[in-house]
Amino acid sequence: MKGRPLRNVFWRRFKRNRLAAAGGVVVLLMFFAAVFAPFISPHNPDDIDRKHVLEAPSLRHPLGTDDLGRDVSSRVIWGARISLSVGFVAVGIAALIGIMLGAVSGYYGGWIDRIIMRFIDVMLSIPTFFLILAVIAFIEPSIWNIMIVIGLTSWMGMARLVRAEVLSLKEREFVLAAKALGAGDANIIVRHIMINSMAPVFVSAVLGIAGAVLIESALSFLGIGVQPPTPSWGNILTLGKDNIEIAWWLSVFPGLAILITVLSYNLVGEGLRDALDPRLWDVEI
Amino acid sequence: MIAYLIKRLLEMLPTLLGITLISFFIMHLAPGKPTDILTELNPKITPEARERLEKLYNLDKPVVVQYGLWLKRIVKLDFGESFSTDRRPVMQKIWDQKQSLLDRRLFITLMINLITFAIILAISIPIGVSSATRQNSLYDKVMTTTVFIGFAMPSFWFALLLMMFFGVYLGWLPISGLKSLNYDALPLLGKIWDRTGHLILPVFISAFGGLAADSRFMRSSMLEVIRQDYVTVARAKGLPEKKVIYKHALRNALLPLITLIGLSVPGLIGGSVILESVFGIPGMGQLFFMSVMTRDYPMVMCILTIGGMLTLLGNLFADIGYMLADPRIRARQ
Numbered sequence: 272m273k274g275r276p277l278r279n280v281f282w283r284r285f286k287r288n289r290l291a292a293a294g295g296v297v298v299l300l301m302f303f304a305a306v307f308a309p310f311i312s313p314h315n316p317d318d319i320d321r322k323h324v325l326e327a328p329s330l331r332h333p334l335g336t337d338d339l340g341r342d343v344s345s346r347v348i349w350g351a352r353i354s355l356s357v358g359f360v361a362v363g364i365a366a367l368i369g370i371m372l373g374a375v376s377g378y379y380g381g382w383i384d385r386i387i388m389r390f391i392d393v394m395l396s397i398p399t400f401f402l403i404l405a406v407i408a409f410i411e412p413s414i415w416n417i418m419i420v421i422g423l424t425s426w427m428g429m430a431r432l433v434r435a436e437v438l439s440l441k442e443r444e445f446v447l448a449a450k451a452l453g454a455g456d457a458n459i460i461v462r463h464i465m466i467n468s469m470a471p472v473f474v475s476a477v478l479g480i481a482g483a484v485l486i487e488s489a490l491s492f493l494g495i496g497v498q499p500p501t502p503s504w505g506n507i508l509t510l511g512k513d514n515i516e517i518a519w520w521l522s523v524f525p526g527l528a529i530l531i532t533v534l535s536y537n538l539v540g541e542g543l544r545d546a547l548d549p550r551l552w553d554v555e556i
Numbered sequence: 557m558i559a560y561l562i563k564r565l566l567e568m569l570p571t572l573l574g575i576t577l578i579s580f581f582i583m584h585l586a587p588g589k590p591t592d593i594l595t596e597l598n599p600k601i602t603p604e605a606r607e608r609l610e611k612l613y614n615l616d617k618p619v620v621v622q623y624g625l626w627l628k629r630i631v632k633l634d635f636g637e638s639f640s641t642d643r644r645p646v647m648q649k650i651w652d653q654k655q656s657l658l659d660r661r662l663f664i665t666l667m668i669n670l671i672t673f674a675i676i677l678a679i680s681i682p683i684g685v686s687s688a689t690r691q692n693s694l695y696d697k698v699m700t701t702t703v704f705i706g707f708a709m710p711s712f713w714f715a716l717l718l719m720m721f722f723g724v725y726l727g728w729l730p731i732s733g734l735k736s737l738n739y740d741a742l743p744l745l746g747k748i749w750d751r752t753g754h755l756i757l758p759v760f761i762s763a764f765g766g767l768a769a770d771s772r773f774m775r776s777s778m779l780e781v782i783r784q785d786y787v788t789v790a791r792a793k794g795l796p797e798k799k800v801i802y803k804h805a806l807r808n809a810l811l812p813l814i815t816l817i818g819l820s821v822p823g824l825i826g827g828s829v830i831l832e833s834v835f836g837i838p839g840m841g842q843l844f845f846m847s848v849m850t851r852d853y854p855m856v857m858c859i860l861t862i863g864g865m866l867t868l869l870g871n872l873f874a875d876i877g878y879m880l881a882d883p884r885i886r887a888r889q
Contacts, residue, residue: 290704390574393575393578393864394578395867396575396864396867396871397575397578397864397867398822398823398826398863398864399826400826400827400829401825401829401844401860401863402860404829404848405582405848405860406585407848408848408849408851408856481708485708485710489710489711489712492710492830493829493833493845495848495849508712511716512716512834515716515720515731519720522713522717525713526713526714526717529710529713530713531708533708533710537704537707537708538704
């Protein structure tokens with residue numbers, strides 16, 4: 272490894288982890304499906320066809336039709352849009368809050384740190400799903416609100432992670448040097464500390480997307496997430512449960528889509544973690 | 557030891573207070589007044605009646621005073637009356653002393669979670685240890701793959717699949733509720749079997765995700781421990797491998813698992829909402845979901861608070877377990 276740029280070491284290690292690479296390919300495919308949904312889905316996902324209700328998979332409808340005769344394959348493809356956008360926006364919100372609170376907490380320490388940490392303890396003590404449901408009780412279950420609620424209830428892990436990173440970085444020489452040169456707090460936090468703790472934050476964000484996709488699908492499944500007729504993997508599964516005795520395809524395929532998506536993000540996240548962690552570089556994976 | 561326990565209990569107080577604060581103020585995030593839900597269904601309600609209602613819930617006082625009054629009541633476990641049509645006290649709906657223990661909502665949820673814990677521990681520890689001692693073997697790889705799938709599996713989907721297979725296709729297991737319609741007519745053994753049958757799928761689903769997480773954790777904890785010097789020493793002095801693994805390594809590798817189990821309490825309790833909704837189990841999670849849908853504020857606040865308390869209790873038990881298991885911590889106290 273001597274003499275090679277660090278970036279190459281990282282890529283070599285990530286690619287050598289075949290599972291992580293496969294996960295990455297699936298993630299890219301999902302992106303593609305979400306972006307080009309109007310072009311690749313065989314039917315309009317909202318087209319109701321009363322003559323072909325609850326039909327088993329066929330050439331015309333590769334994944335069957337639902338109780339209104341809508342094409343399930345098209346709805347699953349359009350569902351990717353919903354799931355991925357919820358995942359990304361929710362994690363974006365969580366990362367923003369987590370990074371800010373974590374950095375402030377770790378950098379300033381003292382009573383600010385104590386208050387923020389206590390707040391995190393409290394947030395973690397209330398079962399997350401309870402908290403999400405309680406908030407949703409008071410607002411319209413629109414896709415934007417779902418993103419915000421998931422973001423607002425899942426930043427705690429990120430904040431703790433960032434705080435730990437900041438604590439270990441803030442006494443390093445380069446930070447002390449910046450301080451000695453008269454750099455302000457914001458400057459030091461953003462340009463010297465955050466930049467150097469981005470790797471674990473990034474890993475945790477990738478894993479967070481998987482978590483957000485799971486939560487969104489669970490909420491939509493319970494009927495309090497993304498509302499029909501907007502197709503989401505979770506709300507197709509609700510139909511699957513209602514027709515559990517006659518239409519297996521309504522339960523199997525959307526669930527498979529969730530499973531594959533979450534699995535891929537987890538694999539990519541774990542792969543990144545291993546590739547970014549220098550301590551593991553001499554160990555076989 | 558007792559001093560430590562008291563210290564831990566005292567430390568829990570601010571967190572508990574925070575939990576009540578959040579439970580209370582979430583209610584006040586809502587637009588309008590909580591009593592609107594009671595009055596809007598009744599168009600003929602007079603302004604006086606509305607005022608009386610607001611007085612009853614102390615809504616005419618400043619928010620801070622309201623919180624104080626609410627706190628004073630819940631110390632005595634009095635969470636007020638439910639907004640639903642039956643108007644029963646909230647606590648009675650969760651823990652109805654007129655019902656048999658087996659039918660009380662809180663008991664049902666706790667029972668399912670405790671059985672889940674027992675199963676997770678009984679299975680994940682052996683799996684973790686055996687994958688660690690056979691690192692990179694075929695067995696280890698199969699287990700690792702299973703774990704990754706277990707992590708990614710949406711529990712409600714897995715539940716649907718199993719309901720479809722065991723309930724609808726094979727017809728072996730019931731797919732909904734906790735007991736059959738003819739339960740009361742069954743002999744004792746039949747009753748026990750009936751309840752067990754209804755619990756098999758929910759408990760399996762509930763344990764599955766935790767199994768994946770804990771066996772993975774156990775594996776890495778074990779991998780770390782067997783690289784330690786004292787394990788090498790144990791081997792060097794000629795101890796049989798079994799003794800090295802189960803006596804020297806396992807005991808140390810178990811310690812971090814205790815913490816993890818404490819941390820998994822909120823996830824399991826929160827997950828009971830999904831589990832109980834899918835399987836139609838009349839537990840606390842199902843009640844919470846129904847209360848959220850009907851905006852039954854006192855009920856929602858009560859279950860939020862209880863959920864938080866259960867989490868704190870779980871953490872406390874984990875700490876005690878850690879203390880009992882680790883002589884170093886005991887010595888330090």
